[in-house]
Amino acid sequence: MSAHLLTNGIIHSASDPYATAALVADGVVAWLGSDDSAALVAGPEVPRQDLDGAVVAPAFVAPWGTAADARDALRRGTAVVTVLEGWDARSRGQADAAPPAPSSRPAARTVVYRAPETVDAAAAGVWLPTDDGLDASSLAGLVAASTQAGEQAYLVPAHRDHTGDPDAGARAQSAAVAALRSVAGELGAPALGRVRHRLAVTGPLDAADRGFLAGIGVSVTVAPDAEGVLRAPVASLLADAVPLALAAGPDGDPWAAVRAALTHPDEDERISARSAFTAATRTGLRVLPDVPAARVEATPRLVVSAAATFAVWDADAVTVQSPDGRVAAWSTDTRAGTPLLPALDAETALPRWRATWLGGAVAAQA
Structure with missing residues (x-):
């Protein structure tokens, strides 16, 4: 043994x-x-x-990434990476770019989502770029086709940042929600609920849209922006029973993302350290489809x-945070019976x- x-x-x-x-x-x-x-x-x-x-x-779970991210993930305490096939090339605007060179560095476990123009029976699902020039009907058609085939679709912007066009992320998010609404009207909410599609949310989402996503079983992925700030309404999404996976920001530090959830610019959208840590670890596994390609030893x-x-x-310090992330109450008393987490206040190093x-x-x- x-x-x-x-x-x-x-x-x-x-x-x-x-x-x-x-x-x-x-x-x-x-x-x-x-x-x-x-x-x-x-x-x-x-x-x-x-x-x-x-x-x-528990190791972190990266809910979106590339093959290169998977090679570097272990050194960030991340054991599983959802890889969007072809994202490396698309994010550089080079559809035919070669894949990253092989590396001898140990890699995290990967769950691969194929690009829509490829066929891969071993993929966990298909990722649909929501800001890649598709018109509304074409995007809805791809979502409908995935739903009818029983294949999970992951609606994610093809470009991870929109520094040249700050409104592009909002447009991509609106297009994705509109496509899901169109398919729900065509096939019915139960059809989408059986597949449990995934959606990247980068900004505000009103109550009607949050309720709609919860009703069709869609999970969301959120991440800090280029400034390390969360813009998505994380507390509201969780309150409306929408499964929420938390991704690291541009710096790649998952603990920075957890802290960003505690320090959301909207005080009403702040969540506890426990909730944020769960979103960065457990939820990323729960929202994977029930197919062999998505099963990992984690x-x-x-x-x-x-x-x-x-x-x-x-x-430097460990704490038990108040269940309500909006209350600045911290305790190191083990009698609380709650697993300790590293302190994530601004005065303590990550x-x-x-x-x-x-x-x-x-x-x-x-």
């Missing part, structure tokens, strides 16, 4: 919020508990690693018998990545 015992850490686990040690065996979390009990579950032959107070938490929680896929972080484990082994480390 391949086993490792991690001790003297802070284990982010809802099943044991007081855990400071973890036993990893045969690719899964075999035990969680205290340092005092560790010697009872692991013999002296099991290798031990002193975490020296580091935080062990876990949304650190619990016994779950895949031992997680990241290790050095943090967590520093130490290692990423995939399937019970270290895949990358600082």
Whole structure:
């Protein structure tokens, strides 16, 4: 049996919020508990690693990205990347550009969505660029075709930033919602609900649109803009029962994205650290389609018998935040019974990545 015992850490686990040690065996979390009990579950032959107070938490899930992003993701504590095929080329305006050169660097697990003009039976779904010159009827036609084929569609801008045209993101988002409404009118809401399409939201979304997305089972992906600020109405989307996945911003730091959700420019749209962390980890797995190509060895929680896929972080401080992100209440009292997270206030440095484990082994480390 391949086993490792991690001790003297802070284990982010809802099943044991007081855990400071973890036993990893045969690719899964075999035990969680205290340092005092560790010697009872692991013999002296099991290798031990002193975490020296580091935080062990579920790895991040990047809900959109490229093949290059997947190669760099492990060093950002990210274990799964949704890859939009061809996005590398489209974002540079070069439809026929060659794919990135191979790299010997270990890569994160990938879930690939094919481009609409390609055929790939092994893809998890199809991504539909919403700002790529398609007219409204053509985009709606592609969504309808995906719905009828039972294939999840991911409506995402072809260009990750719109610095040359700040209104382009809003137009792309409006076009995507209009296409979904058109298909719902044609095929009915239950047809869309069975497929659970995905939508990138980059800006405001009114109550009617949020209610519509919730009614057809569409999940949304949000990310900080080039300035590191979230513009999407994250609290309102969650309140309206729309599944929300949080992506990293241009700097690629997932913790910066989590902090952006706590410091939304609209105080009514701020959410708690726990909600933001869930959106950046667990939700990205939940919204994947139920097809073989979308199944990865990752876990949304650190619990016994779950895949031992997680990241290790050095943090200057850990806290339990108030469930209401609009209330500046913080606590380090473990009696709260809530898993601790790194402090994300503006005065505290963001967590520093130490290692990423995939399937019970270290895949990358600082």
